[in-house]
Amino acid sequence: MAIIGYARVSTEGQELTAQLEQLNGAGVDKIFKEKASGVKQDRPQLAAMLDHLREGDTVIVCKLDRIARSTKHLLEIVESLEARKVSFKVLNINLDTSTPTGKLMLSMLASIAQFEREMMLERQREGIRLAKDAGRYQGRKATARALSDKALELLAQGKTKQAVADELEIGIASVYRIAKAAKA
Template sequence: MLIGYARTSTVEQIAGLEAQERDLRAAGVERIYQEQTSATGPRKALTEALDYLREGDALVVTKLDRLARSVADLVGIIKTIQAKKASLKVLALSLDTGTPTGKLMLNLLGSVAEFERDLMLERQREGIAKAKAEKRYKGRKPTAMAKADEVRRLAGQGLTREAIAKQLGIGVASVYRALRSETGATEGRAQAN
C-alpha cells in the first residue's frame, strides 16, 4: 500500500498542501496524512503515517524537504521505515529506497540538502550582522501585536485566552502580552490624570 505524507510549514501555504495532495493521488497513494507545521515542531501526522506503515508498504512524499529537517532526522525516519520492512518514495527525485541505488541516493541527497540549508542560514546571519552594523536592521515585524485590538475585543466578549489565540492564529503568550500592554497603557494614563 502507498501511504502519502504532505506537509507545509504554515497555514498560509494551503496551495502547497493541495499541490502535494494532488501529486500524491496521481502517484497512486491510497491514504494521505497531512499537516501544517514547521519541520522543527511536533509532526503528529508523520508519526501517524509511520505507525500505519506495514511490511511491503511505501511512504510517499513529493519532496525530501517535506519529510525531514536534517540528515539525522532523515536517518531516524528511514530506520523506522526499514524496521517495518517498508520503503520510502520521493516523487520529485524518482527515488525509491526499496532499491540499493535508491538508498545510496537518499543518503547523498540528504547530506547535500542539509549542507545547502546550513549555507543559507550562514548567509542570512551575515546579512543580518551587516544590516545591524549599518543600522538598517529592524528585525521581524511583531505580527501578534498587530492583532492587539482584536485580542482586546475578543477578551471583552468573554472568550478565554486559549480561544482567542486559536481564533486569531497566535500563541497564548501573545494574547497575554497584548492584554498586558493595554493594561499598562491604561494604568499609565490613569496615573497621569
C-alpha cells in the same frame, strides 16, 4: 501492501493542494497531511503515519523537506522504515529505497550530511579558538553559579532541590553541585 502519502506545509497561509495532487497521481491509498513547521512543532500526523505503517507498505512524499527536519532526521526516519520493511519514495528527485540506485542515493545523502556536520564543527572550533586568542570569547555564562546564594537560601528554607531548580530555572544537577560545594 499500501501506498501511504505524507504532505506538509509549514504555515497556515500555504496550501497542500499541489502536494495532494502529486500524491494522488502517484496512486497513494491514504494521505496523512498537516500544517506544521518542521522545526518548531510536533507533527502528530507524521507520528500517526509512522504508527499506521505495516510491512510491505510504501511511504511517498513530494520533497524530502516535507518529511524531515534535517538530513539526520531523514536518515533516522528511513532507517526506522527499513527496519519495518517499508519502502520510501520521494517524487521530485525520483528516490526509491526499494531499488539499489535509491539505496545508493540515500547512502550518498548520509555521507554528505556527515561531512557537512564535521566541517561545520571544525569551523566552529576554529572560530572559537580564534576568538579566544583575540580575547573575545568568554564561553557561556555560569548562570547556576551566579544563583548559588539564592539556591542555598531556598534550601535553608526547607525547599526541595527540585523546587529550588524549578524556581531558579536551573538544572537540578546544578542545585546538587551548589549544595555539595557549600558543605565542603
